[in-house]
Amino acid sequence: MLAAEFINTLFDAELPEPSDWESSYPPRDLLPGAIVTRFAPSPTGFLHTGGVYTANLGKNLAVHSAGSYFIRIEDTDQARVVPGSREQFARAFKYFDIESDENDSNSKWGPYEQSKRERIYHTYARELLRRDHAYLCFCTREELARMTEEQNAAKVQTGYYGSWARCRNLSPAEVMSRLERDQPYTIRFRSPEGQPERVEFVDLIRGRIEHQNNTNDVVLLKSSDQLLRLPTYHFAHVVDDTLMRVTVVLRGEEWISSVPVHLQLFNALGFKPIPYAHIAPLMKFDGASRRKLSKRKDNEADVAFYIESGYPAGAVLHYLRGLANSRFAEMTFEESASSALSLSECGVAGPIFDLVKLESISREFIAQLPTEAALESLLTWARDYDPELGAILPRNLPLARRIFANERQPGVQRKDLAKWGEFRTAYGLYFQELFPPASDPSDPRFAPVDPDMVVKLAKGFADSYRHEEDKEAWFEQIRSLAAAHGFAPTAGQYKKNPESFAGSISHVSNAIRIALTGLKQSPELFLVAQNLGEDEVLRRVRALTRSDASRSV
RNA sequence: GGCGCAUUGGUGUAGUUGGUUAACACGCUGCCCUCUCAAGGCAGAGAUCACGGGUUCGAGUCCCGUAUGCGCUACCA
Numbered sequence: 001m002l003a004a005e006f007i008n009t010l011f012d013a014e015l016p017e018p019s020d021w022e023s024s025y026p027p028r029d030l031l032p033g034a035i036v037t038r039f040a041p042s043p044t045g046f047l048h049t050g051g052v053y054t055a056n057l058g059k060n061l062a063v064h065s066a067g068s069y070f071i072r073i074e075d076t077d078q079a080r081v082v083p084g085s086r087e088q089f090a091r092a093f094k095y096f097d098i099e100s101d102e103n104d105s106n107s108k109w110g111p112y113e114q115s116k117r118e119r120i121y122h123t124y125a126r127e128l129l130r131r132d133h134a135y136l137c138f139c140t141r142e143e144l145a146r147m148t149e150e151q152n153a154a155k156v157q158t159g160y161y162g163s164w165a166r167c168r169n170l171s172p173a174e175v176m177s178r179l180e181r182d183q184p185y186t187i188r189f190r191s192p193e194g195q196p197e198r199v200e201f202v203d204l205i206r207g208r209i210e211h212q213n214n215t216n217d218v219v220l221l222k223s224s225d226q227l228l229r230l231p232t233y234h235f236a237h238v239v240d241d242t243l244m245r246v247t248v249v250l251r252g253e254e255w256i257s258s259v260p261v262h263l264q265l266f267n268a269l270g271f272k273p274i275p276y277a278h279i280a281p282l283m284k285f286d287g288a289s290r291r292k293l294s295k296r297k298d299n300e301a302d303v304a305f306y307i308e309s310g311y312p313a314g315a316v317l318h319y320l321r322g323l324a325n326s327r328f329a330e331m332t333f334e335e336s337a338s339s340a341l342s343l344s345e346c347g348v349a350g351p352i353f354d355l356v357k358l359e360s361i362s363r364e365f366i367a368q369l370p371t372e373a374a375l376e377s378l379l380t381w382a383r384d385y386d387p388e389l390g391a392i393l394p395r396n397l398p399l400a401r402r403i404f405a406n407e408r409q410p411g412v413q414r415k416d417l418a419k420w421g422e423f424r425t426a427y428g429l430y431f432q433e434l435f436p437p438a439s440d441p442s443d444p445r446f447a448p449v450d451p452d453m454v455v456k457l458a459k460g461f462a463d464s465y466r467h468e469e470d471k472e473a474w475f476e477q478i479r480s481l482a483a484a485h486g487f488a489p490t491a492g493q494y495k496k497n498p499e500s501f502a503g504s505i506s507h508v509s510n511a512i513r514i515a516l517t518g519l520k521q522s523p524e525l526f527l528v529a530q531n532l533g534e535d536e537v538l539r540r541v542r543a544l545t546r547s548d549a550s551r552s553v
Numbered sequence: 554g555g556c557g558c559a560u561u562g563g564u565g566u567a568g569u570u571g572g573u574u575a576a577c578a579c580g581c582u583g584c585c586c587u588c589u590c591a592a593g594g595c596a597g598a599g600a601u602c603a604c605g606g607g608u609u610c611g612a613g614u615c616c617c618g619u620a621u622g623c624g625c626u627a628c629c630a
Contacts, residue, residue: 042630070588077629102559121578141628147626155554159628186628205604212556222628255623280559281623322578326566339565347566349559350623357579367592413592492585509588521590 002136002172007129013123021120025109025243034067041097042074043085046302047092049251049353050282050497053320055098057279059339060321062101064340071100072240073113076222076230092303094311109244114236117497121231124239124269125187125221132343133268135193136185136221138178146495159216162186168217184225188217189235191264199260204248204277204343214260227434234258238265240486241274248343253278253350277343279324280350298353304415310381311358315365319358323351335364345460371404371543379418389424392433402531403427407523414523428530431515439543445514449507453485457511458544460484467534467543474526482508 004026028036035059041051051516055071055252062069070091075081093099112118119194128134137160139147146161151158158475168190170178174399178185191214200210206255220235231239241249266273299305306316318336322329325345328336366374378400382390393400406412416426428434441454449457460481468474509525515538516528529537 020569038630044630050595080629137628138626144627152554188628206558209557216626219628226628230628232628254624254630259557278558283623298608323565329566344569349566351565354564354579360579368565399623412594414590415592416590473587480617482588485630504588505586513589519589 001132002175003423004130006172006419011126012119015123015126018123021123021243025245026110027245028540030201033065033245035061036068036070037062037247037250038070038072038098038241038244040072040074040251041089042077042080043082043089044077045085046088046304047084047085047300047308049303049320052092052096052098052303053282053324054185054250054252054279054498055093056096056317056320057324057346058248059098060341061250061343070099070102070107070109070112070244071073071098072244074233074235074236075115076236078226078228078230082115082209084295087485088304092307094296095307096227096303096317111299114240114521115230117240118230120229120243121221121235121239125231125235127222128188128189128268131268133172133190135168135185135217136175136179136186137188137217137219138170139167139185145245161191161215161217164216179268184223186219186223189220189261189265189268191215191217191515192268192455195264197262201259201263201273201276203256204275205279205428206237206348207344209256209259211257211260216261219259223333232547234261234265235384236487238262238269238271238327242266242269242271244309246274246413248277249383250273250277253280268391268465279346280348283325283350289303293466300353306419308354308421310378310385310423311362311418312365312369313375315362316358323347323353333368333492353470359418362418366417366419367407367413367415371401371408374404375401378420380421382423386421386424389434392431396431399531403430404532407529418522429522429528430517432509437540437543438514438518439546441544443514445520446511449511450505453502455545456485457481457508458515458541461512462541462545465534465538467537469530471524471526473530477524478509478512478525479505493540515544 028034030036039051039055039058041047052109059069061067071088073089074461100112101107101111104112125134129136138159147164148158151164165188167188179413195213197213198210199213202207203209217234221229221231223229232238236311237249255276259276263273265271306313314333314337316350318328318333321336321341324347325341326347327345328341329341364431369377371375375397379390379393380392384390407416418422424434427437441458443494446454461477464477464481465476466473468477482505483489485508488497488501488504491505494501494506498504510520513522513525513528516522516525516532522528532540
């Protein structure tokens with residue numbers, strides 16, 4: 001065992017003692033039962049959909065228990081930190097309403113970035129060395145890699161344990177001499193001897209879990225040749241979640257296998273273990289098998305996908321909550337946004353993330369949005385992600401408002417939009433700048449109605465047009481127009497005797513539809529006319545009746 | 554290889570002290586409505602509850618085994 005004075009020389013002489021940290025990070029003054037959760041992403045690129053999934057659950061637990069939810073950036077692997085991911089994160093946290101309740105300026109439990117907590121980890125690493133629960137390891141990465149190969153070849157368990165743990169019992173003299181030769185070292189946990197072979201613990205979601213105990217001497221503090229001497233996840237988790245007074249550790253199920261080490265670490269540090277809730281990862285259907293939603297392969301794994309395509313956050317969150325706990329899937333949007341989640345009700349199998357289902361939910365969500373809310377949400381999205389539309393909309397605000405209002409009248413319910421990115425194709429027809437004009441009667445879109453008839457219909461429609469406010473009265477114009485040109489005035493009549501008519505009412509209405517919208521499919525024509533206004537209706541239809549000059553060959 | 558977790562119609566789930574025809578949503582098919590597309594209404598197809606044993610009068614539900622999938626087995630998280 002190394003002498004205390006010697007251990008001290010490995011660290012800053014001014015390094016605080018554990019009791020100093022523990023008194024500056026007291027438990028929060030919260031009611032009994034209040035839950036403190038944290039969301040702890042690594043800034044290694046974009047924010048994963050699974051992150052929003054987890055964070056949303058954590059925030060729910062905190063909110064409904066009058067607790068606290070915070071975000072801690074896990075940047076202990078400096079090599080993997082990707083510049084710009086903080087900004088990506090900030091945008092996503094805001095969009096999905098999972099921003100941290102706490103930050104460096106409003107809370108005393110920070111800092112909230114692990115790279116800024118270096119001294120805290122050092123204190124506890126020193127403490128473990130002093131108590132002989134840790135030791136210096138001089139093995140190089142190359143040696144370690146070779147060792148793993150040997151273990152694989154010998155078909156024994158890989159890891160740093162037993163006789164493989166070469167530095168575990170180095171004499172103090174040996175340690176000193178290596179330090180004098182400037183050999184870099186890591187600090188490893190001395191996993192306790194004489195432990196039971198198996199451990200049992202309770203998971204808040206899964207209940208009892210039994211696992212083989214840990215015998216591996218995991219690294220606590222990374223190599224001394226690094227600029228910042230940062231901890232591994234295992235060490236940081238135990239130290240941070242204790243000092244930051246977390247009461248429920250919500251994390252992915254990939255951590256279940258690590259619980260035994262974590263339990264040993266809590267014990268060695270004299271900390272009380274924190275209850276765990278391991279949630280199943282979001283999955284993706286890939287051919288015949290399912291797999292984890294992957295950052296590399298699936299663009300829906302990056303939350304930027306939802307933000308940029310314009311899926312409303314409320315719809316995505318509703319879907320995600322329903323995936324975690326199907327009781328939420330049956331609720332209305334308001335209920336699911338305001339109901340408390342129960343961990344024991346969460347599913348234990350990884351749910352498949354299904355974009356088709358999300359779209360269906362999102363369509364419903366947008367359809368339910370009140371006019372003003374829909375308009376505002378669209379404007380915000382367009383400003384950032386479709387600048388052209390973002391410029392057009394403010395110039396046509398009354399029209400935009402009318403579109404949403406008309407689709408939201410009693411008895412009218414359209415679910416055209418799953419995301420704001422679809423606004424252009426669904427409603428672009430109303431805007432001069434986005435309208436695909438059809439002023440050529442021989443345009444193939446009019447088929448099977450021939451060009452001469454198209455002109456006749458357009459002329460007949462325009463000449464007698466009345467901008468009726470009543471739906472039936474308005475459409476009656478199309479019926480009489482059809483009758484006047486030998487078309488059946490109702491679809492039923494045409495169906496019965498197709499041979500006695502020039503065509504069906506739908507041929508006529510489609511000709512007018514294409515003139516008005518440039519599209520073969522649109523909302524009902526009455527609505528289109530209402531939104532367009534009388535002048536624009538006439539202008540568009542008359543474009544077809546102009547001289548032959550407009551007819552291209 | 555070792556260890557852990559999981560496995561209910563195409564998809565997500567409900568079914569949590571074992572007890573009648575396994576429920577809901579999405580998707581799919583058909584019909585109705587209808588000026589198109591949606592929406593809406595109605596109807597329908599689709600699950601031997603992964604497989605094999607066992608306990609029991611009785612098992613999706615409990616036990617054992619097998620298979621498959623996922624994960625851990627890093628100075629990544």
